[in-house]
Amino acid sequence: DGTMNDLAGKYKGMDRFECREALLKDFEAAGVVDHIETIVHSVGHSERSHAIVEPYLSKQWFVKMKPLAENALKNQETDDRVDFVPERFEKTFSNWMNNIEDWCISRQVWWGHRIPAWYNNETGELYVGREAPKDIENWTQDEDVLDTWFSSALWPFSTMGWPNTEDPMFKRYFPTDTLVTGYDIIFFWVSRMMFQSIEFTGRRPFKNVLIHGLIRDEQGRKMSKSLGNGVDPMDVIDEYGADSLRWFLLNNSSPGADMRYVPAKLKSTWNFINKIWNSARYVLMNIDENQKLEELDYATLNLADKWILNRLNEVIRSVDENMDKFEFINVGTELYRFIWDDFCSWYIELSKLHLTGDDEVAKKSALNTLVYVLNTIVRLLHPIMPFVTEEIYQAIPHNEESIVISKWPEVNPEYDNETINDQFAYLIDIIKGVREIRHTYVIKNSIEVDYTITAKQDDLEALLKEIAPYVSKLVNATCVGYNVPTSKNNATEVIKGGNTLNIDLGQYIDMEAEKAKVEKEIKKLEGEIKRGEGMLSNPNFTSKAPAAKVEAEKAKLEDYRSKYAAAKEKLAKMN
Structure with missing residues (x-):
């Protein structure tokens, strides 16, 4: 303002760096400089403009944190506690609550919830309240806005009709069941939702917090603009599909742990989904328009039908157990093995015996089982890969209008078979x-x-x-x-x-001829191994040859050794 400009005196209007040089010269001229030394320290820079950020003293709004933190910690000792997955992150939460400082909640930016404080234009009186002053024309509202984490901490209950606690949404959905978030914002968001929810509603905001890690690049580096190693999810979706990306993300990381973005694994996931798609095509090729989804008559089932249905029960139990524990890697592994190995590689191939045979009862049993198992598979997969499963669900016999509103698969005890x-x-x-x-x-x-x-x-x-x-x-x-x-x-x-x-x-x-072939191959491999070992034990080669050539020879030697072991084993079987 005018007063500050007047105080600046001869330095008025100067650039800050120019002013510092002039001020130093004046100090030296006045004889008040004792000594000058270089200090290395951290200097904040603007993320956008890269300009040095200057400290600026000003009045700010704070929340007194000790009572809020104490209440949050006490609540963790009750049945209304929030469970962290993995459990170790509760220590991160409690350590922060026990060492909490008062929270500066005012921000000098152009967006956000305005601080509910007003200054009287005549007397300078300060008023803070939920409602604006009645004679608002005599008051000026503080220009600061709330810290974004203060606003977002209101989310669990403000979205449910709060402060009207009789709102049907609030009564039905609050507290919510599970929050899924990254470990890097436990302080900023999770803890603040917890103590604000307890303060304003008397309840926890959610039952569980599932903490996941960060996605790093293939080398394990954090994705950043400066490294240019970020991956646009939309590009991945365009190449492999949203379902492939979802499956990859869910099945390549443990709760609380970072994961690496590996394109080859996305290709593998794409192949898996293609396998599921092809299994659905096989089922559709063999059923007619009158085929229905129904419970099966166990007495008419074939050996393969009974086996796949028993395995399906085992898979449902395993998926339920691991879903409840948030062990999604185990869910994915169980479903992958069942679908690829048991259903596609074994059951579908075995079903061809009955579908091409003359036994109509066996054929009908196989068709009903194919439809039943495939329908169950897509419902088990749906939370992870929603799009392809809805497409398959609509094409095969089904009961509900959409897979989104279909029932989660349940174990049918009739299909259990211990032997x-x-x-x-x-x-x-x-x-x-x-x-x-x-x-x-x-x-x-x-x-x-x-x-x-x-x-x-x-x-x-x-x-x-x-x-x-x-x-x-x-x-x-x-x-x-x-x-x-x-x-x-x-x-x-x-x-x-x-x-x-x-x-x-x-x-x-001709056994003797086959043995002779293998013996000849063994002799040839022995020669190659001897040659390779001799070359790699020769210092003249290993020190003078290009590194790529040496590595290539090492790889060849390992290949020959592997083939030699296999050939020896084959000959042993023949003998």
């Missing part, structure tokens, strides 16, 4: 065993092979006969007996329970 997983393990082991023998001895998939089972248990035969048609369908292999003598050219694989799968190789390959 089915063990029974199904025989099927999986036999199929894997046939595939392993085909691979080891180079028997083409187009060649039908005969196998026998040497069983230790007397009661296995009925189950193995039930399994046999599935084995025939998946790996083109026919069971020709149980506990029968085997030939000298017999290849074996141990299956569940220490039982043995046998295939007489003499019908399909």
Whole structure:
């Protein structure tokens, strides 16, 4: 103002840096400078203009924090407490509350809630209140606004009709259930919502606080404008879809921990969603327009149907348990394995036996099970990937108008089966065993092979006969007996329970010729390994050759060693 300008005297109107130089010269001329030294310290700069920020003394509004903090800490000892996930962040909260300073809530910016304080134009009297003075023309409101965290701390209850605590929204939804936020704003937002909610409503603002970490770049650096390593989510969505991004974010971080943005994992997620989409196409190709979603008649189910439904019950229980604990990585892992391995890789392939067969009851059972399981899968996935699941839900038989209002899947105890997983393990082991023998001895998939089972248990035969048609369908292999003598050219694989799968190789390959091939390969690999080891042990090579060349030779040597180990194992099986 005019008074301050008058006080500036000869320095009036000078740039601050110019003024400092002039002032120093005047001090030196007056003989009042004792000494000058260089001090290194932190200097604040404007984020936008990069200009040095000067400290400026002024009057500010404060909130007295000690009583608010004490009430918040006391409330954490009651049943109305807020639970932090992970628990360790409650210590962060309590440490801050125990060491709290009074809170400066006034800000000199152009936006926000105006400070409810007025100054009388004639007397200079100060008035603070919820309502403006009645003779408002005689008063001037303070130009400061509330700290943004003060305003946002009102959110849990101000959005529900507060201060009208009889508002239906307030009565139904307050306190809310869960707040999800980053660990970097526990002080700024979470704690302030807690003590303000307790102060203004007498209750906690929410039951749980789920704390997540930050998303860092692939090298683990925090994303920032200065590094230019930020990622625009809209670009990711354009390339991979919103569902892929959501799945990636939810399944690559633990509560409270930072995560890295890895594009390759988004590609993998995109492939997973594509797998789900293709499974839905398979179901749609096999059902007609009259197909309905309904509970299944357990008495008519096939072995594969009973197995997938029992697994589905296990998955629902696991997902429910981990959702309640906010362990979303476990949720994603459970769903991924079930959908990719159990449903797509096993059940869909096994269902083809019944869908292409002549047994109409078995065909209907398989179709009903396919629809039931797929419908349940998309409902389990919906919170994580809402868009593709709604699209599939609308295409397949369903009950509710939208997946958004459909019921969360529940366990059907009728589908529980304590022995089915063990029974199904025989099927999986036999199929894997046939595939392993085909691979080891180079028997083409187009060649039908005969196998026998040497069983230790007397009661296995009925189950193995039930399994046999599935084995025939998946790996083109026919069971020709149980506990029968085997030939000298017999290849074996141990299956569940220490039982043995046998295939007489003499019908399909020339064993001696196959052995000779492997022995020749082993000899060749031994030569390559000897050459590589010699080269890498030669100082003239390792010190003079380009680093890239040395690394390439090391990689080649490791590859040869890996192939050599596999070939030796193959020959051992042949012998």
